[in-house]
Amino acid sequence: MKSVRLWLAVLLAVPAVSRAAxxxxxxxxxxxxxxxxxxxxxxxxxxxxEVVLFVHGYTDTHLSFRPTIESLLARRPNIRALxxxxxxxxxxxLPPAEECAPAPERCFTVGxxxxxxxxxxDALALESAHLVGHSWGSMVAQRxxxxxxxxxxxxxxxxxxxxxxxxxVVRDFVLGQVIEGTWRPALESKGHDWPDAVxxxxxxxxxxxxxxxxxxxWVTEVSADPRYLEELAARTARVPLGTWLGGARAxxxxxxxxxxxxxxxxxxxxxATQDGVTAENDQIVLRSALDEAARACRLTYVWKSYxxxxxxxxxxxxxxxxxxxxxxxxxxxxxxxxxxxEGGAPTADHHFADPTDPRRIVIAPxxxxxxxxxxxx
Numbered sequence: 001m002k003s004v005r006l007w008l009a010v011l012l013a014v015p016a017v018s019r020a021a022x023x024x025x026x027x028x029x030x031x032x033x034x035x036x037x038x039x040x041x042x043x044x045x046x047x048x049x050e051v052v053l054f055v056h057g058y059t060d061t062h063l064s065f066r067p068t069i070e071s072l073l074a075r076r077p078n079i080r081a082l083x084x085x086x087x088x089x090x091x092x093x094l095p096p097a098e099e100c101a102p103a104p105e106r107c108f109t110v111g112x113x114x115x116x117x118x119x120x121x122d123a124l125a126l127e128s129a130h131l132v133g134h135s136w137g138s139m140v141a142q143r144x145x146x147x148x149x150x151x152x153x154x155x156x157x158x159x160x161x162x163x164x165x166x167x168x169v170v171r172d173f174v175l176g177q178v179i180e181g182t183w184r185p186a187l188e189s190k191g192h193d194w195p196d197a198v199x200x201x202x203x204x205x206x207x208x209x210x211x212x213x214x215x216x217x218w219v220t221e222v223s224a225d226p227r228y229l230e231e232l233a234a235r236t237a238r239v240p241l242g243t244w245l246g247g248a249r250a251x252x253x254x255x256x257x258x259x260x261x262x263x264x265x266x267x268x269x270x271x272a273t274q275d276g277v278t279a280e281n282d283q284i285v286l287r288s289a290l291d292e293a294a295r296a297c298r299l300t301y302v303w304k305s306y307x308x309x310x311x312x313x314x315x316x317x318x319x320x321x322x323x324x325x326x327x328x329x330x331x332x333x334x335x336x337x338x339x340x341x342e343g344g345a346p347t348a349d350h351h352f353a354d355p356t357d358p359r360r361i362v363i364a365p366x367x368x369x370x371x372x373x374x375x376x377x
Contacts, residue, residue, distance in 0.1 A: 030091065033119040035112070040091030041084045041120070045073050050153075051126050052337075054083040055117060057135030057159070057324075058247050059218075059239045061090030063232055064134060067330035068337075075338045082124075086137070087116055088243035090235060094200065097242070101199035104246025110136075110254050114143035121151060130341065132156040134326060135277065136247065139164070142256055145265040155267040156337055159323045161278040162286040164254040169277050169315070175248040183207065183241065199242035211237045222318060222358040223328025232327075260289040264298045268340045270333060272321035273307035273352075280311070287371070294373035301373040302345055304336065308352040320353045328353075329361050346370060 026042040033039055042062050052072070056064040062083035069081045085092040088108065094100075100107035117140060121129060130153045133141030138160035145152050164170060183206035184194050192198050203210040214233040221229070267290070271283055283303070293299035306329060307321035326333045329351050336346035350367040354360040 031120060031123040033116055033123060035087075035116050035119050036095065037087045037116055037119075038093040039084055039087070039116060039120050039123075041082055043083075044069055044081045046078045046080055049078045049080040051080045051082065051129040053117070053121070053126070053129040053131050054081065055131065055133040055137030055140050056083070056086065056089070057137050058251065059089065059236050059244060060134075060137075060232070061085050061235050061239075063090075063235060064324075064327070065132070067228070068132075068326050068333050071331045071334035072337055075334060076341070082126075082129075084117070084120060086113055086140070088246070089239055094240055094242055097196075097199045100242060100246065101196045104195060104199060104242045105249035105253070106246075108243065108246035108250040110139050110143050110250065110256075113140040114147060117141075117144050118148055118151065127151070128153055130154045130156070132158070132337065133160070134158040135160070135323065136251065139251075139254055139256065142260065142263070145263060145267075146256075146259055149264045152265045154340070155265050156270065156340065157267060158270045158326055158333070159272070159275055159278050160269060160286065161282040162255075162257045162260055162289045163282070164251045167252065167277070170248055170251050175245075175252070179241075179244055179248060183244075187241075195242075195245055198245075199240065201241050202238045203241065203244070204237050206241075219324075220316075221322060221324040221327040223321060223353050223361055224324070225328075225359075228327065257285060257289050260286075261292040261296070262298065263290065263293045266344065267299065267301040268336070268346060269301065269303040270326075270336060270346070271303070271305050272323070272325040273305060273309060274311045274318075274320045274322040275325075276311055276315040277323045287373075291374055294376065297376035299373065300344070302340070303371045303373075304346045305369045306332070306351050308350075309355075319355065319358065321351070328359075332361060332363070345372075 026044045028042050030038055030040050054065040062085050065083045088094045095107035128151050131141045138157040141155055145155055186206040187198050188194055211233045214236055215229055219229050219233040219236055290301050306325050309320040332351040339347045348366045348368050350364040351361050354362050
């Protein structure tokens with residue numbers, strides 16, 4: 001296993017690349033994977049630098065990490081930052097309808113997504129990478145680390161969990177209320193058979209005003225720029241319903257609790273107190289699973305929390321940092337990632353939303369809750 005601390009020597013040995021020497025706009029490309037997926041990606045930074053690969057969450061795209069990547073490059077311009085669109089998201093292709101439309105969950109498992117990520121690394125001849133994942137992307141990152149630990153230098157997991165099986169947000173809200181309860185009857189009323197005939201349709205086909213709904217209910221984060229959220233919502237509204245339905249059903253089968261005892265890639269976990277998807281109890285389960293790996297001398301991990309206010313009874317992150325906190329606190333997240341790469345730990349600074357102006361991130365130096373896994377006996 002390669003140590004995160006080795007990267008400090010690499011960073012110090014590589015001459016700094018000036019911001020002016022980097023492309024003003026991200027490079028974009030598409031690769032055809034052996035899994036059959038056409039995967040879209042963007043690239044920033046030093047093409048010869050240490051690779052940091054970003055994997056977004058459910059119904060999102062590479063845009064989810066744009067502010068974080070920009071902030072990280074401002075600190076470490078000599079990295080090569082790559083961000084992908086997962087299968088069925090953004091500019092990447094859907095798995096074939098003839099195989100997947102009747103039961104799309106078969107084509108959107110975390111395991112298949114992990115195979116795509118590894119195939120992408122092979123396609124770009126990436127021997128190894130630091131992997132950063134958010135939400136669903138963090139669960140994909142877990143599987144990559146379990147299946148190919150020699151390909152990873154480290155993990156950063158944002159808004160993650162060891163288990164989504166039985167998760168009430170995904171089961172009752174996303175699948176039950178939105179997909180099956182609202183969009184399904186709207187499309188069936190238009191004569192579309194469910195789910196086969198809607199596989200390639202989008203939420204816009206079910207609701208012409210869905211972008212407004214997404215900004216109010218789905219693409220939310222109290223500290224994020226509203227214009228950025230609108231941009232994200234416009235992309236999310238056009239994610240195919242095959243992805244929405246297949247992803248939600250597949251996530252409800254995700255349970256990594258037992259497997260995480262074998263994790264061996266150094267891991268940083270970042271979580272926010274008003275995360276209503278991977279909530280506080282999920283963090284307890286996650287750390288317990290990782291503790292087993294740490295006690296077995298396989299893993300070193302660090303867990304850090306953002307935010308100050310607990311999740312309100314409404315389960316909506318309306319006053320402090322929530323599930324998508326990297327959208328509104330990108331500079332803080334980038335600072336923690338950079339510190340992790342340099343010294344094997346995030347910063348000790350605590351970041352939370354200003355109660356009087358939630359768009360402003362407050363920094364309390366040295367006051368963060370940072371938990372380390374148990375030491376190896």
